[in-house]
Amino acid sequence: MEHSSVILIVDDNPEFIHMTGTLLTRNGYEVRVADSGRQALSLLDREIPDLILxxxxxxxxxxxxxxxxxxxxxxxxxxxxxxxxGEQDRASLEEGFRLGAQDYILKPCQPSELLARIRTHLQIINQTRELKAAYREMDQFCHSVSHDLKSPIQVMHQLLELLSVILKESANPLPEDADEVMERLFHKCSQAEAMIMRLLDFSRMTQLPCRPVPVDPEKIIRNAYNDLVLLEEGRIIHLTIEKLPSVCGDPVLLSQLFTNILSNSLKFTRNKPEAEIRVTSQVKKGQTAITITDNGAGFDMAYADRLFSVFERLHSSSEFEGTGVGLTIVKRIMLRHGGDVSIQSVPDEGTSLTLYFP
Structure with missing residues (x-):
């Protein structure tokens, strides 16, 4: 609520602190003051304000x-x-925004303007907190439901295996379509298990701590590829990785990220005589962009906005297996790193997925 918001005023001018503090107190805010930067940082060790002037x-x-x-x-x-x-020093203000400030106010402050701006930013803060809380609840619900469903599905699979043995050993003749029905039941059970495991992966990726450190993306990519390619026996696959710059990221999360991306590339190139996967990079405007390109099935860009939603698939399960969770995890991991992801594709020609690291 607005009236419980804590505002810290940091200024070396006692008169400004007194006037502004009085104004804010009269309008229901809790006020803390510091007359120097070092005192402000010391106060933050004891209490975190909602807003700092x-x-x-x-x-x-x-x-x-x-x-x-x-x-x-x-x-x-x-x-x-x-x-x-007290002055519109554009260079300083731009640097301030780059460092993470949200706004600025010119001295002398008009009380109505000051209160309006404070009110607006506190509303944004409260809305952001509510949104984060909703995401946490959704993730916890997702994890709980997935975990609770996992055991019954596994039991169903085991019972199906037992039923299959009983039917095969039965002296009574089976209907002609019995084997087909059992096969479909096994397939659907396996699909449900895979979907639950991917949901658990999704939940785990949102709850794991994100501890960015300088990492070598090429090493992570090669490790992920070497694990995945073991399941692609007999295929001709060419992986080309150009020299990549170091990025700042959490090694565990990035390992999952590149595993998901490469898994998609390997899956959607399965119908090609030779699979081509190329990893390139470029640095511009302070961002490192890493692009993974394949020559796979591709898709119509008219449906691209659906790709990063949970359970959204652009190919039928008869064409390519999958649960529709992989790219959702990729998107979430990049957002947790303060980055983003984009995708370009041409049907029957391939797909390029670009990761943007700050």
């Missing part, structure tokens, strides 16, 4: 340096930062 121009430690350290504190990821400045 941060003066850019301060001696010893300016607002930009304070902002940088605040954004390095994972406990402050939901805290909004609004710069307070």
């Amino acid at each position: 941060l003066d850019i121009r301060m001696p010893e430690m300016d607002g930009l340096a304070v902002c940088r350290q605040i954004r390095e504190n994972s406990r402050c990821e939901d805290t909004a930062i609004l710069f307070i400045t």
